[in-house]
Amino acid sequence: MDGICDDLEAETDALGDVIEDLSEAQWRLPTPAAGWDSRDTMIHLGMTDWVATAAVADPERFEDIKASAARGETELHSAAGIDFAPMSGAQIWEWLRAERAKMLEAVRPLGNKDRIGWFGPSMGARSFVTARLMETWSHGHDVADTHGRVLPRTQRLRHVAHIGVSTRGWSYANRGREVPSDPVRVELAAPNGDLWTWGPLEAVNVVRGDAYDFCLAVTQRRHHTETTLSLTGPLATEWMDIAQAFAGPATDAASRRAA
Template sequence: MRRGEPTDEVWPVVHAERAALADDLEGLSPARWSTPSLCAAWDVHDVLAHLLATARTTPLRFLRGLVAARFDFDAANAAEVRDERRADPADTLAAFRTVLTRTSGPPAPRDTRLVEAFVHGADVRRPLGIPWAPPRAAVARALRFQVRSSDAVGGGRGRVAGVRLAASDTDLVLGSGPVAEGPVLSLLLVAAGRRSALADLTGPGVAVLAGRP
């Protein structure tokens, strides 16, 4: 997060996004909970369990989990999902509703909470066909953070390097090089490694992005 950048507006947005997701998933049929999400190897229920885990975590709890997983971030995430995923998805959703307004999290910049809310919100809603219109200004803020963050910590700097990202629904333009243009949420998803969102983009930069993992 840039020095002097306000942070107080992050949590209200995150809380609103959590509540909106909980409402969207209410009454989901059992079969639809097992729908593969956009997040590799996780279904819709897994993503919700992950969001529950990260909402409940604290810096100390995060570090303990990372040590237990021998500093393997993927293994630590998988362990949290196993711990928080209930046998009945309705119970996981009920537990998620109890943490909607929490303000704890891993020891990371607060803008990571925006990235998580929007990317995982899309991970779930897109495969389920649930319409959603997150606040574009907040998504743009998440995208700015994502493209300046190292891939090693879950960012997308390397993934979008050398491409000019132009949002078609805001005035945001980031980077330089061949342009890839599309909705700001789609640009964020691409920067977060969701390749299916490339179909939303146009311009010569799309081929560059498509050639990267």
């Protein structure tokens, strides 16, 4: 667990470098995520960490929080006892950092496969933290894009790419579509020059390209046609058209962007 927790800390630091000198006016600029500015993005990340800590440390309390979440964002914020309205962007960031530290402190002692209750099925502890890293990276891109800044391309992308590959079936099921039985092979060039691969070598359908581009596509920060990914076979294209590495209603890269 220490390795993935250390990587999440590093990803958080990278996001901090992007936002450390934003003015209050910049904090309120709309991001590519429809309806969200940079403040909203940090509130979302921090609230998820707050809930995650409860899920690990106090499962009974988590069930109450889950009920609040079902009633809406306002109810959830009330459950946390936080009024974000008077807070500056910088103050929200410091609050997020504190919530993330609490969450990491709660999960570090767990085993990789210890189960944590969540909004859908329970998750293994390592997968749970990996999902937090993926979400930090993807939402961090919304903020970086807003302000013309760049997140570093690191080996931590493997975590995001792995979730992207693992959620191929979810991308279909979430749309009420049958999951194809034929495999898709994925071959990605890592930031350090390594080749990351998933799926059988003999697969007819293949996704090839840069790991960074693949991560952008599966988190719907870019449509695959806006990347350098090379797709071979109809199932590779079909998957990339609907790829969704995160939970929630079915969306696509175009619909999640601001008008």
